[in-house]
Amino acid sequence: MTPPETAADPRMATGVRLIVCSNSAPRWQDGAGLLPRSPGGLVPLLATLLGEHGGDWVCTMPADGPPGAEPVEVTRLPGDVTLHRLRLPPAVVEQHYEKVGVRVLLWLFHYLLDTPRQPGEGLAEAWAGYEAVNRAYADRVATLLTGSAEEFVLVNDHHLFLVPELLGRRADRRGRVAFFQGLPWCEPEYFGVLPAYIRDRILTGLLGADVVGFHCTRWARAFLACCARYLPGCAVDDGGATYGGHRTRVTVAPFPLDVATVERLRAEPATAEWRTRLDREAGGRRVLVRADRIDLWKNLPRGFAAYRSLLDRDPGLAGEWWFCAVATPPGRPTERTRALQRECEDLVADLNERFGRPGRPAVSLIYPDLATTRNCVVAALSGADLTLVNPTFDGMNLVAKEALYLGERGPLLLSVNAGAYEGLAGHVTPVQPFDVEATASALRDAMTRRTAPEERAAARRLLRDQDATDWLNRMMGAER
Template sequence: MRLIVCSNSAPRWQDCAGLLPRSPGGLVPLLATLLGEHGGDWVCTMPVNGPSRSSGGDGSLRATRRPCGGTPSVALDDGSVQATWPPGGGTPSVALSDGSVQATWPPGGGTPVGAPGDGSVEGPSAMPGDSPGQATLLPGDGTPSGAPGDGSVEGPSAVPGDSPVEVIRLPGDVTLHRLLLPRDVVDRHYETVGVRLLLWLFHYLLDTSRQPDGRLAEAWSGYEAVNRAYADRVATLMTGSPDEFVLVNDHHLFLVPEMLARRGGRRGRIAFFQGLPWCEPDYFGVLPAYIRDRILASLLCADVVGFHCTRWARAFLGCCARYLPGCAVDDGGVTYDGRRTRVTVAPFPLDVAAVERLRDEPATAEWRGRLDREGRGRRMIVRADRIDLWKNLPRGFAAYRSLLEREPGLAGEWWFCAVATPPGRPTERTLALQRECEGMVADLNERFGAPGRPAVSLIYPDLATTRHCVVAALSGADVTVVNPTFDGMNLVAKEALFLGERARLLLSVNAGAYEQLAGHVTPVHPFDVEATASAMLDAMAADDVPAGRAAVRRSLREQDANSWLNRMMGAES
């Protein structure tokens, strides 16, 4: 089998070790695991102003890499750029006819010229490396001229269709293809359509009094352009082999299956996986018809479409039946325009080995000590979320406030530990949400806390040890709250069941994980604050170990990345 995967998010990697991270789960770690085992190609990009991106004073983009070997040489050939670094790191050189200089690329494109003083080159999600890989910059769909290299190399912005592609070869027969796209196009694709339209649509968060608005048509052209750039790159990688499996992921790339299908002549399979929820037909109908119908028709150009749970799959089938005349829908899939698309349920697995590794690392022990000191011997209610609109943090804090108003003495016996990660690309709504959460925590502590003994703590771990903090908190929890309004999956719920020896898990019925875990959790209706408070109080009063915890942990251990891939490929039902 040969894998070609596509995602909007770029992975991190370490050149001696290959793809990173081995975190407990999610799309990027899952794809990293699969490619690490099977090899293949990964086509990806990241918003140009993402958290790992920086620029030089002249507006040029840089990438910094600390490799552990290789002869310093950068060849400039046919517009391509290849680099390696000396042992132990240092500054890369550029081999020119008149001697070595450092190189960068001007914001508008063109030939590499003298670089900032450190000669660094930086790309999104780049991780320091320890041995040479290969990095080649290709203008458009040119042929890689490939030379040993080890740094992330960024090139000039260009219009999609002539987009530079950064090719990075890693150990294990893994090749990354990072599309380097213009900022304005990426903003229209990612921010306007990806976040403000589709992300909010599938979580039932659109302000339908204003959205969609008149700016959507222009933004949609950027969405099409980025999808076309992905399809163009994937098409150059496809060989027509029957054992080829192309896996396209998430709402950023809805049009890629259609654009690949137009090329014809393929023999391998194309799959699409939707990590978000899928909304019901009435709400999906908020989209303009030209977008709504095209998304559906494009997905039906794939051989298989996968979801985290049956509920989202049925909603998708309902949308096909409602909006695509002539399609035939049954429980197993859709027949449309002369072809059959299988629809399957394939929930992401928890990487148990990664969880156990994190649990035993020194950074987790350090966080466990810090949390113990903060808790002052009290029992713990824990939640761990990114500050996203659908994670429903305010109602969780409101439920605890209601509980303390009934029984204020519980604040001396219990501590609510909320581990939070700020959103990577915040909108005005998520920034307002963060301020609201911080205000609610301050009010709870003023009313129910004591000096040196907060009733609630909102903890923002440093980036390097965020996962360690989460694992430490979930391991020590007595009650865990996972109450999203709607969520495609929510792997924190699986982590909580695996790590929590005694903790009761309160899980929203609108989380995709609920279908798989329903027999082992306390269900909560995420919009009902008082019912959540009552469920919280009942869980706090329970002293016994939850029934079936050993069985669910065994079940979680049996699931892995390959079993997920087999479900997508149809090898498992």
């Protein structure tokens, strides 16, 4: 199978009217509009696009909103942007987000289900809540449609799989509906652990879209393979799928790195303060860096285990290198992520007991304060002599792009199961994320290498050439 389409329609993003849907709620500041603080990811990308084009953003009201208020809160922001925040019953939100979104879908697509037990009891009731939230989104979007052919509805991520089909049933829709999947997509055998009524509903929900996008070819092919396996009568080819007389184009459109935001963060005083602090803790040693959320698929324990294996073979490296691991909490912790955090802290304590010295740890697990988290990450990646990004499976992994852009000296070791690997393969060292000893060997080899200035410059050019408009054009069927 050749890669799915990346261009098919000559129309560009100019003149489009955007209506975006995401479960995540954006931040904004009075008088300043939406705030894309982070250098990438879904919410910053949508904020950038709406800031450029104007339009509507439908999202879920945070749970701490005032009780008894209207079901939709409408906020108009500068730049012709309107937020529509849906107020949903807390029990339904719990079913939709936690019970289905996290404990079934998030873990499914990262190959993290406890398959002897999951999916388990109570799923049918939770799925009813998931469907109710998707209907609420589709109903709200329907009130915003004007019948213009220039309307482009962009639905995002696994929380809203059913919205495209629900919108597609409306006879008054003339514009296009696109869906973007920020997570990986699993192979058909694993996708088949879902009950058939959920599995098939997800696929038909997505095939109601005109376009479905992924971060890399691998995830796109897995989605098409699931359609071919589970939907009788679905015709699949390299560029998409045709089902029930409707053609859905499948495209590859990885999120870009917002280089301007990276540069702004690098120049902030808080970044300089973090750089000074990290340099002091390094104490003249070279620095191995990783920067992750404490999520199950980020694979932190194997990274620490690989470093322990490396030091077991050569304890003297602890006097030459400092492992700086910047960690941030998940959006909604579960018992599994809390156990993961404890495991990481125990591994770090063991490493320091065996290989560290008082006031000179071999490994530091750093939890930056919320206000300067991004500054800490930028400071760490800017000063890295070597960076490790080893997720088990990841939709893309923005840190890999940040590391490649910010790093001045050292190589980037990147998991072959990160969606970013496809586009960055020529500029990184591949890592097999499940193999601790192979990761240890890759670390040891990389410690003796430096990235040539011309190689780093080529990687930066690659990242600068990608921006939000390029991404939107790919989703619309036209490349810049």
